[in-house]
Amino acid sequence: MNQVQKLLIIGFVWPEPNSSAAGGRMLQLISLFKAQGFSITFASPAQNSDFMVDLQGYGVEKESIELNNSNFDVFIKELNPSVVLFDRFMMEEQFGWRVGENCPDALRLLDTEDLHCLRLARQKAFKDNLSFNISDLFVEDVAKREIASILRCDLSLMISEFEMELLESAFRIDTSLLYYLPFLLEPIDATVIQDLPTFEDRKDFVFIGNFLHEPNWNAVQYLKETIWPLIKRRLPESVLNVYGAYPSQKVLQLHNKKEGFLIMGRAIDAQEVVKIARVVLAPLRFGAGIKGKLLEAMQCGTPSVTTSIGSESMHGHLPWNGFITDDITDFADRAVQLHQDKTIWLKAQQNGFEIINQRYSKTLFESDFRVKIEFLRSNLPQHRLNNFIGSMLQHHTLKSTKYMSRWIEEKNK
Structure with missing residues (x-):
């Protein structure tokens, strides 16, 4: 392992803790990794906002990146992170194949925030004045994308036990790929x-x-x-x-x-x-x-x-x-x-x-999470061997998404 552990977070948006719970959640994760001694870089293709947090104030490097741009390959090779955290599955879709190609030994984590497919299926059922049924998830295109992303990653962080159980029972996701890590708060005394x-x-x-x-x-x-x-x-x-x-x-x-x-x-x-x-x-x-x-x-x-x-x-x-x-x-x-x-x-x-x-x-989760990350980093080849479907999806996604992205990049020139 590298002496200086590096974490790259690829964010869907820049964190806005005063705008949404997701922003607060991201700062909690940053704090968790800082406590483990990680040097952290937060990268995002999003535009800056007036309400984004000052990441440098938290000791985090800020990096703007672009979709469908091979400059990211140069950036990540140079950074050479030991862990990459995707903030929501859309970021894994866009950048996961590039991470896999340029930093194959980096541990790939997905912070799901919530299950998008569950939220959207419930919303659709509500608007159609129907009762939501678990089978509704299987027809959602978002579900196919989201589950594929979970399978391609080494570990997905889940904030809801109900959603963990849903992934395990309905989608047959192996428990070794899921980790319960809810919001991490200071105790009330x-x-x-x-x-x-x-x-x-x-x-x-x-x-x-x-x-x-x-x-x-x-x-x-x-x-x-x-x-x-x-x-x-x-x-x-x-x-x-x-x-x-x-x-x-x-x-x-x-x-x-x-x-x-x-x-x-x-x-x-x-x-x-x-x-x-x-x-x-x-x-x-x-x-x-x-x-x-x-x-x-x-x-x-x-x-x-x-x-x-x-x-x-x-x-x-x-x-x-x-x-x-x-x-x-x-x-x-x-x-x-x-x-x-x-x-x-x-x-x-x-x-x-x-x-x-x-x-x-947060004291309930800090030490166990540290042990989990260390274990996965020490046993990554075997962990990935046990996740054949994820490896297969990674292989095919890398091929298909890679060439689509390269085509878009050429077109944009």
Whole structure:
């Protein structure tokens, strides 16, 4: 092994931790690898954004790369990373064959974020007013692409136990290719709790979520048209503050001061706006993965009302930090109950702290992840021999994608 371990992260976008849970997740992974002594380079073909994090402030080198450009081959050969992490399967599709050709001994990791095929299949079923069925996944082109990417990689990082089980049972993915690594959070202790606003210091309701993410936009429509009027009838003075990055004009048009439905746009500090709210509302009707907004609510000591989709794979056998319901009337009733009843509210808050500490504390995962990475790097040839289908896909993808990419590159000249 090289004395200086190098990690190359190939990102779909530059991390924006204040815009989405995915941005926060990426910084957690960077922190995890930094603790293992890795020198880290983050490369992306995305445009710079006003809200991207200063990677150099985290001790990470930033590199802009281009799709279908052999300059990447020169760059990665020179860097010679020992580990390459693809941020979402689309980046593995674009750059995986180049990594395999130029750095064949580099460990290839995929951070799935959530299963895109599951989210899209659920969204499609919802819009067609049908019940989602696991068999719906098999007709999705995205599923074929995503599963192929998982098979080509040496290890895929999964944030949802439900999605791991789905990959193993429905798609027959070998367990050796999957690794459960959820959001990695600081534990909640007495000092943290002491600094949080009290029940009396808080008021109103809040929804927060990136509006580029379709499940969030749908949830806000659902709140506006169906759920919020039921709550407002019971609590005439209450307000729902809706925060989220990248609101479109159709989102902004939902703003109605008279109805107490306020579109606030991007939150400068998401935790600050969640901390001063008494209840988080998250009526998500489709989606996948772990919901960052609901973990953030727990960190802020803010109870939530959500759906079975919202809470999926998040709390294990522990009680939720509020209520889970898919019934509209019950959702509104529970929201009012949490807002008004301090005893129930405090119990829900405590439940959230327990979920964070027992399921997401980074100390639970750090050492095991280090051992896993070291084991794979020491046993990579055998690990790949055991994954024949992945090797076969890597072989054929390298051939087909390579020539398509070369053709595009020539065409662009």
